[in-house]
Amino acid sequence: MSDLETQVLIIGGGATGTGLARDLALRGVQCILVEMEDINAGASGGNHGLLHSGARYVSNDPISAQECRLEANLLRQLAPECIEDTGGLFVAVEGDDENYIADFPLLCSKYGIPVQEISRDEAFEREPGISEKLIAAYLTEDGAIDPFKLSLENLAQAQSLGSTFLQHVKVIGFEMGKNRIEAVHVLNAESGQERLIKIDQVVNASGAWAAEIAALANIPINILYSKGSLLVSAYRLSQRVINRLRPPSDGDILVPGGTVSILGTTSVRVDLLDDVRPTIPEVDLIVDELGEVVPGLREARYVRAYSGVRPLIQSQEAGDDRAVSRGFAVFDHTHDGLENFTTITGGKLTTYRLMAEKVADLVCEKLGVSSPCLTLTEPFPSAKKGKWTEPGLSSRVWLKEHASRKPILCECEMIPENVIDDIVGNIRKENITPSLKAVAARSRMGKGLCQGTVCGTRVTSYLYEQGIFHSDQGLANIKEFLDERWKGERTILWGEQLIQTGFKEALYCGLLDLEL
């Protein structure tokens, strides 16, 4: 067992954890960030990628609404490379609650959230796909944000300032002292190696897993798990973020993300965090509900569905999860008898920076560090690591770098050999064993129409030829990679995408016998 030491141990590599690592690093505080799976493996990856204007929350959660407005404006200035400023459109169709529609502009103006009513004609001109049954339309300032790029950039800057990231490392216990945690036991899931990390402060930023981590220190936290599922279409279906103008409900939001669109969500209470997957009734509900606003969605082709679990902080057990605040909570466990342990949970992607700031303020106070928060003013250095997750980017770069071009390995997303080399190099720097799954998590590989059919064999062959894969590792790698794709495919297989899957199975089972 080798020992490590750090000022602050952050548990959880989602938007909050990586954002906190950056915030602390900018204040000169050194940290170790441990993540049991991969970057954004939880709710930070399983969401719409929506930069909220706040308009969605004006009726039931005005605090969140105002936080969203302020934070979204900050991120536009400081992290423009993570954002596509599409603008939003709130639309109501026949049958939607007219009182809600009437109150909406008033509430927006009350909380300082800009909206502008537009005519039916203008709405159709801006978004030709919306339903003829349109009865009200408002322009808003919603946008799209790439959560993977955001977290990778946060992490990259924290690392450049001396912080450490340990991936596939799970917290398994705390070494208790008097009124404090002295050290943290962690287990590397890949190597099986256990380590003890001596710490000054521990921050539990593990999102939906916050209660499980707190329980290791015998501290109860009451969290509700609300699963939300989303669909990814094969093509981009709108220019703007389209929101159903009604009290927040299932299947309300269509967010463009580069070359695709993301439809969601649902809200289903779950008890367990293991193996959270979308279901067919959820997928059908989203298509049917959003189909009322954009009828073409009923005929559209989808490539994936995925789910995230929202950690909702709540004392009462009854009622609709949509009515629970989407705000966040910082728990200073001094009150529970542990002076150097803090939990941050709840909240939204749009407000991740604010959440990190609040918890960093508390941790710095405990450490006696007086440096101010710099994430309010310091723009992101555009780190290279995040860039290959951006839809359409690798094709643009490939075209630009045409002169020195390399063969394309993933044709759907135009990923050439040198991008794979680049990603494998970065994975190795992170001390992780290169795998197809890890390459896919850091790029658009397998995310196009064929969902890994062609690039699965091709990238594997390439990694063998480069001497990165040995023995029969390729088989396990392809299985793991295809399994990961399948989780997202299973519920959206009809029409053209079912035909596509037929090709995948004919190749991998019919010819390659991978199932045997």
Place this chain on the structure above:
Amino acid sequence: MSNSDPLKCDLLVIGRGMAGMASALFAVNRGLSTVQVGMTGEIVFASGLLDLMGVHPIEEKKVWQDPWAAIDSVVGDLPGHPYAHLTQDDIRASFDEVLSFLEKEGLTYCREENYNSRMINPLGKTKTTYCVPGSMWGGVKALQKKSPCLIAGFRGLGDFSARQIVETLQHQWSDLRAAQIPFPDTDHVNELFTGDILAQSLELSINRKKLIESLRKHREDAEVIGLPAVLGMHHVGEIISEMEEEIGVPVFEIPTPPVSVPGLRLNDAFVRGLSAKGVKHFPQSQVVKVHREKAEEFVAIIGHKPAQHTILTKGIILASGRFWGRGLYADRHRIRETIFDLPVYQPENRDKWHADDLLDPGGHPVNQAGVETDHLFRPLDSSGKPLFRTLFAAGSILAHQDWMRMKCGSGVAITSAYGAVKASLQLE
């Protein structure tokens, strides 16, 4: 081109995959005037290996060395499997007829008549199959004997890594070595090639000379050389003979993921041979509508205006494939047959179409969906009676078989085509 005079024939074959090609062959060999229509089938994606029956029960992953025993076993357990409608004599006769046709068209196939053979695939696994292209047979032998062998891949053929095959097979075949060599005259090209381009270029002797030169250098102590299946498009037999003579050791091909040259060779052989036998082809056109004018006659409308044709036929073999061939189409709620709207055997709802894991040993119930038939391969109505006296179905559109897991794709295609043609003659 517009054609208002209807074309008359004995049999219309809908589909250009293996089942459609085999149907047309059996029909024309028996003197039926035959028209074939459809989009290019999955046959161009085919590996070239012809499976008969390899795995059953799939959830036990039981691989059979004896395909005939496997057929008895699957028919015993799954009475709806297409093989249940055929005798062993029919199955043997149908393969004999197809193989002798392909031989005449320049595509030699090899097999152990009573046994399956094992062939290496591009993942480095060994695949159980029945008929192996002559160009690959050396690989079956080399794998059996574990002969000292060089596997060579080409830089730029992205789906094939010799090193991958060797690394993966090493534990069972120690005398295996990999080399990656540049394909002749491609040093300046920085793109991935597809197999068909390489195969065309090896039709030129100057390119073959260069390849042979390069393989000689890499041969060392290898007693046999394996290469991706790109050794010529039209003259694979001659090309391999020439290479073996010049290099001095047997040379064999290994199947590749699509674009699959052996699949293109099969397609070419069928198209060429069937045309010569007088099958009338309407390539790249679809059946728009079929109706019946008289009791014993179907009227089929082919293609779209202005290139539309009307065909009057006594019988039809529906070999339009499953989802991939678009013989079946699924919306969010149910699976339909696309031309006649035939009843389709299917799981009760979409939630039951697919298992939770792609590689679930039991396979996906949606892959057992399809058209149910009587013993004469005639699709049944909901009461279990044949819908039409002379409408037959063949190939992957048939229900109760998962050809991808059972390894019976070509077998079901060829034998059900044989059964359907035989039945149509019987009913005449």
